[in-house]
Amino acid sequence: GIETLTKQLCESAWSLFQEIETAGGIFAALEQNLIQRKVATTRAAREANIAKRKDVLTGASEFPNLHEASIAVLDAKPIVLPSYGEAKFQFDPLASMRLAAPFEALRDKSDEKLTTSGARPKIFLANLGTAADFTARATFAKSFFETGGIEAFDTQGFADPAALATAFKASGAATACLCSSDRVYAEHAVAAAKALQAAGAKHIYQAGRPGEQEAALREAGVGDFIFAGGDALAMLREAWRRME
Numbered sequence: 001g002i003e004t005l006t007k008q009l010c011e012s013a014w015s016l017f018q019e020i021e022t023a024g025g026i027f028a029a030l031e032q033n034l035i036q037r038k039v040a041t042t043r044a045a046r047e048a049n050i051a052k053r054k055d056v057l058t059g060a061s062e063f064p065n066l067h068e069a070s071i072a073v074l075d076a077k078p079i080v081l082p083s084y085g086e087a088k089f090q091f092d093p094l095a096s097m098r099l100a101a102p103f104e105a106l107r108d109k110s111d112e113k114l115t116t117s118g119a120r121p122k123i124f125l126a127n128l129g130t131a132a133d134f135t136a137r138a139t140f141a142k143s144f145f146e147t148g149g150i151e152a153f154d155t156q157g158f159a160d161p162a163a164l165a166t167a168f169k170a171s172g173a174a175t176a177c178l179c180s181s182d183r184v185y186a187e188h189a190v191a192a193a194k195a196l197q198a199a200g201a202k203h204i205y206q207a208g209r210p211g212e213q214e215a216a217l218r219e220a221g222v223g224d225f226i227f228a229g230g231d232a233l234a235m236l237r238e239a240w241r242r243m244e
Contacts, residue, residue: 030091039094050099051233053147060100061232064146066110066120102233103147106240110149120151121243123205124173126164126196127157128180128188137207138179144207144226145177148236150243152177159188161195168199174243177205178222185213190220197221203242 016038023029030036049055056062098104110120123145127134134157142152153171157180158164168176176196178189189206190213196204197220204222214225226235 027089027091031089033092036092036094043097046099047102051102051231052229053232054229055099057100057103060103061147062143064107064143066107066146066149066151070111106148106236108149109240110151113149120149121240122151122153122171122173122175123239124153124168124171124176124201125155126168126176126178126192127155128164128178128192129157129159129184131157133157133181133184134179137181140228141177141179141205141207141226144232145236145239147232148239150236150239158192161188161191164192165195165199168196168201174201175203175205175239176201177207177226179207182208182211189213189222190216193217193220193222203239 020026020029020034023032023034026035046055050057050061053061059065114120123141125138125141127138138154142154145152153173155167155171158167178185178192178196180189185206185208193204193206201221203224205224205226206217206222207226209227210217210222210225224235224238226232
């Protein structure tokens with residue numbers, strides 16, 4: 001409960017306080033880079049969790065809204081404080097960070113693309129089967145790609161590879177993502193991937209882990225698989241590199 005968490009927090013804080021005092025106090029700990037190293041370790045862990053969307057930033061790494069209107073904000077700039085004498089202590093600074101910055105950078109690129117070309121990068125959601133089959137993974141894929149500023153072109157379910165290929169060509173997208181249940185994937189994913197590749201898809205993703213079908217899917221044209229726990233940020237950056 002909350003009491004246990006509070007106790008653990010206090011014990012951890014007390015342990016860190018003792019470590020800083022053992023080093024000679026706050027300034028000595030800063031000069032020895034003790035605090036900087038601990039902050040860097042925590043920062044790296046948080047960045048990894050955010051990249052994999054284990055730690056969710058609503059509106060940034062999850063549940064994005066590409067059509068949200070921009071708001072005007074103050075252009076704040078850092079101020080360097082004047083020096084009033086010789087420094088008594090010198091140590092490496094603790095840089096500020098925005099946890100959402102990596103995703104925001106991709107969204108900014110998308111906004112720039114929209115301004116210059118009139119359209120954002122687009123991915124075609126190749127939904128297979130019925131709504132009951134594809135909705136869960138299509139929802140996941142839409143959120144996944146749109147957190148990186150890549151607009152998802154949603155579709156109704158397809159059972160016919162030829163109809164899928166026709167819809168893909170009409171969408172204007174260059175990439176596609178297969179979305180459905182494991183059962184439908186087992187029956188139709190390979191044929192769907194081949195149809196998309198023949199229709200000109202430059203890269204094909206599949207929502208969900210590949211399982212035993214991976215070799216056949218890759219041979220059919222699937223290049224990557226997106227799933228919970230994967231490095232979403234790395235995948236999105238690679239998607240942008242392909243589109244540029």
